[in-house]
Amino acid sequence: MTSKRPFILVCNDDGITAPGIRTLISIANELGDVVVVAPDSPQSGMGHAITINSTLRCDPIIIEDNAPQQEYSCSGTPVDCVKLAINAILDRKPDMIISGINHGSNSSINVIYSGTMSAAVEGALEGIPSIGFSLLDYSWEADFNPARPFIKSICETVLEKGLPDGVCLNVNIPRASSERYRGIRICRQARANWEEEIDVRTDPRGRKYYWLTGTFVNFDYGEDTDEWALAKNYISVVPVGIDLTAGSYLPAMLEWDFSIK
Numbered sequence: 001m002t003s004k005r006p007f008i009l010v011c012n013d014d015g016i017t018a019p020g021i022r023t024l025i026s027i028a029n030e031l032g033d034v035v036v037v038a039p040d041s042p043q044s045g046m047g048h049a050i051t052i053n054s055t056l057r058c059d060p061i062i063i064e065d066n067a068p069q070q071e072y073s074c075s076g077t078p079v080d081c082v083k084l085a086i087n088a089i090l091d092r093k094p095d096m097i098i099s100g101i102n103h104g105s106n107s108s109i110n111v112i113y114s115g116t117m118s119a120a121v122e123g124a125l126e127g128i129p130s131i132g133f134s135l136l137d138y139s140w141e142a143d144f145n146p147a148r149p150f151i152k153s154i155c156e157t158v159l160e161k162g163l164p165d166g167v168c169l170n171v172n173i174p175r176a177s178s179e180r181y182r183g184i185r186i187c188r189q190a191r192a193n194w195e196e197e198i199d200v201r202t203d204p205r206g207r208k209y210y211w212l213t214g215t216f217v218n219f220d221y222g223e224d225t226d227e228w229a230l231a232k233n234y235i236s237v238v239p240v241g242i243d244l245t246a247g248s249y250l251p252a253m254l255e256w257d258f259s260i261k
Contacts (some may be wrong), residue, residue, distance in 0.1 A: 006032030006159050009085050009094040009123075013043045013078045013102065013115030016071065017063060020101035023144040024133060025069055027152050028098060031159065034069035035094070037085040043077050044104075046115040048122070050083070051076045058084050078119035086126055096159055097123035100133035100171075101144055101151070107134075107172040107226040108192040108218065111240060117170055124168040124242050129158050131169040135176075136230060143176040150184060150235050163239075170238040174230050185234040190225035192218040 008028045012021040016038035028034045037058065057075040072089060074081045078099065086093060099119040106114040116132045123130030133151055135142055154171060163169070170189075174181065199211040218227045226236035 006095040007092065008032045008034050009082070009090070009097045009128075010034060010036045010038070010069075011078055011081045011085075011097065011099045011119040012038050013046060013099075013119070015039050015042045016061065016073050018042075018103065019140060019142065020103050020133075020135065020144060022063075023148070024098060024101050024151070025067075027148060027155070029068055030152065031155055032095070035085065035090060036069055036071040037074055037081040037089060038071075039078060039081060040073040040075055043115045044102075045113050046077045046079075046118070047113050048079055048118040049077045049115075051080050056080055056084065058089065078115040079122045082119050082122040082126075093126070094123075094128055096155065097128050097130040098133065098155060099123075099131070100135075101147070101173075102132070102134035103140065103142055104138040105134055105136045105172055105230075106132060106170060107136075107230060107236060107238075108190040108216075108220075109194065110216075111170055111189065111238075117168075117240070120168040120170070121240065121242060124163070124166055124240075127165055129163040129168075131155065131158060131171055133171045133173070135173045137175040146176045146181065147173045147235070150181065154184070154237065166242045167239050168242075170226075170236075170240050172226055172230055172236045172238075174233050174235070177233075179233055181235055182233050183235070185229040185236055187226040187229050187236045187238050188222075188224055189238050189240075190218055190222070190227035191220040192216065192227060 061073040102116040120130040120132035194214040196214040229236040
């Protein structure tokens with residue numbers, strides 16, 4: 001008999017054993033029937049990368065004895081995981097895809113680089129309601145428990161209401177502290193950027209190598225942004241679209257003359 005519970009795919013970019021995804025799996029199990037397809041090792045910063053020049057492995061794995069979910073460990077990126085799940089592993093499309101909980105922020109411009117969010121974006125490309133969750137704490141020992149009821153509520157709401165085609169949600173959660181979360185705020189993405197710094201070093205054989213570092217700078221002080229909400233101890237929820245067209249600039253470009261001189 002087919003279960004009437006929602007069918008939920010769980011993914012991440014920190015790897016299948018990361019505490020964040022283990023927390024998200026336990027929340028998902030309260031909501032529906034769960035399948036996990038996640039990278040076998042950390043894939044942070046991979047963005048929407050896919051594997052096209054080498055083979056992929058995706059093997060069943062048991063991490064928790066007697067756990068209700070099926071799990072698969074994948075050698076590829078978060079987007080590879082979603083593509084394999086939908087096209088090769090699952091016998092039907094999920095009712096929802098949830099990705100994370102990422103160890104570290106994916107607010108503002110970080111959404112571009114995030115493997116966690118790219119898994120959710122890939123879900124949106126497939127017409128599946130999808131959410132990426134991130135906690136502003138990079139520690140492996142991060143405390144995800146205070147966020148559990150909020151994550152569950154957001155998932156329940158999306159299961160009930162759905163999302164428009166081509167739209168997923170980017171959810172960022174402040175680091176847990178003695179101060180309780182003030183609630184959930186629907187936001188726009190703040191205009192911010194990374195001021196890159198390249199740390200140039202030389203190895204023992206005299207060859208240069210590089211460490212990419214930098215400082216995150218917020219240029220946007222609006223009180224409707226994800227950065228503002230997070231600074232005020234709100235959980236931020238930003239709807240993210242897959243259409244990257246700069247629509248506001250189209251009218252100006254239509255006036256351009258592309259004729260060959």
